[in-house]
Amino acid sequence: MSHPFVLLISASLTDEMAIIQEGYAFIPKEFSLESYKFLFSDPLMIINAYSISIIVTLIGTFASLLIMALLAYPLSRKIMPMRNSLSFFIFFTMLFNGGLVPTYLLYTNFFDVKNSLLALIVPGLLVNAFYVILLRTFFHVSIPSAIIESAYIDGAGEFRIFCQMVLPLSMPVLATVGLFQIINYWNDWFNGLIYITDSSYYSIQILLNTILLNAQYLIDNVQYSTEMENAGTIPTQGVRLAIAVIGVFPILAAYPFFQKYFVKGLTIGAVKG
Template structure:
C-alpha cells in the first residue's frame, strides 16, 4: 500500500519538474525583455532584475503601424492557410482511407513519396514565381511548402481508417446520402480530435514561417511578423558591428540588443500561447489515435 501511495506522489513531482522546465525559460524570456540593457550587460540574465525597463518594446514599436500590419498579415495567412490546408488534407486523406477506393494504395504511396524527395529550391522557386505567379502575393506565403503536407495527410488517413466506423458510412449510403454529404456531415464531425491536432500543426507552421517571405516577397507591406522581426534584429546587429563613428558607436552600444531579442520572442510567441489551450483537449487524443496504426 505504501509503495502504491508513493508512486502517484513521485509522478506528481516528476510532472511538476517537467512543467517548470518548460515554464521557467519562457518566464525568463519575459523578464529579460523588460530588464534594463545595461543591467543585463553587467549582471547577465536574472529572474530578479535590478532595474525594469520597457525600452526594448518602445524600440520595437517605434513604427507601430508596420508591426501591426505585419501582425495582420501573419494572422490572415495563418487563418486562411490553416482552414484551406485542413480542408485539402481531409479531402485527400479520406479517399485513400477507403478500402473500396481502387487507387487508394497508389495514391497513399504517392503522398509518402513526396515526403522523401523534392525537386530542390531552384525548381521550387521557378514554379511558384514564373508559372504560378506568386511573387509579391499573399498566396506566396500560404501555398509553397506549407499548404499540403504528406505527413499530415497520412496521420489524417490513419485516423479516418481506424476511428470512423464503416457501418456508419454504409448506413448513410442506404439512406441515400452521397459522398460529399457523408464526408462533410458525418466524417468531419467525427474527426474533431485529428482536425484540431493537424490544425495546431498548421497554425504553428504558418505563424512561425519567415522563409516564404524571404524568398517570395520584396514588398515590405506584405512581410509576415516573423520575417519583419528577423529583419529588425539583423539591422540592429549590422549597425552595432559596422558603426565607425565614435559618437554613433556609443549610441549604438546603448541600443537594447539583448532585450529586443527577448521582446521579439515574446511578441512572436504570444498568439500561439493564447491559441494552444483551445486545442489542448483534442491534441493528445488526435495525435495518438491518428498515429497508432499505419
C-alpha cells in the same frame, strides 16, 4: 515548462546593461521598456505585420485542413481505385523534392505568387504529406465502417457522408493537425525571405527578423560611422528577447483552446476500445 517563458519575459523587460553585467534573472534587476520601445518605434509597421500573419495563418490553416482532409478521406476508403499507388506517391514527396531553385522558378514564373499572400500560404505549407497520412490513418481506423454503410443505405452520397458524419467525428485529429498548421504558418519566415520583397507583405516573423538584423548591423558597424553615435545604445540583447516574446505570445494564447483536442488527437488509436 513555464519557467523558460517567465525568464524570457522577465529578461526582455530588463535593462541592457543589467543583462550584460548580472545575466538573466526571473525578477528584473533594473526594469526597462527600451527593447519594446525600439521594436514599436513604428507601430503601424508592427500592426500591419501582425495583420498579415493573422490573415495568412487563418486562411492557410483552413484551406490546408480542407484540402488535406478531402485528399485523405478517399485514400482511407477501400473502394477507391489505385489508392495504394496514390498513397505511395504522397509518401514519396516526403523523401524527395525538386529543390529550392526549381521550386522558386515554378512559383514565381509559372504561378506568379511573388509579393502576394499566396506566397506565404502555398509553397511548402498548404499540403503536408505527413499530415495527409495521419488523417488517412485516423479516417480508416477510427471512423466505424458501419456508420458509413448505414448512411449509404439511407441514400447519402460520399460528399454528404464526409461533411455530416466523418468531419464531426474527426475533431480531435483535425484540431491536432490544425494546431500544427497554425504553428507552421505563424512561425514561417522562409517563404517571406524567398518570395517577398515588398515590405507591405512582411509577416511578423519576417519583420522581426529584419529588425534584428538591422539592429545587429548598426552595432557591428557603429565604429565605422560618425553619424550613428547613438547606435551603441540599441539594446541588442533585450531586442532579441522581446522579438521572441512578440513572436511566441499568440501561439501561447491559442494553445489552451486546442489542448484537449491536441492530447486526444495524439493518443487516439493507441489503445483499442
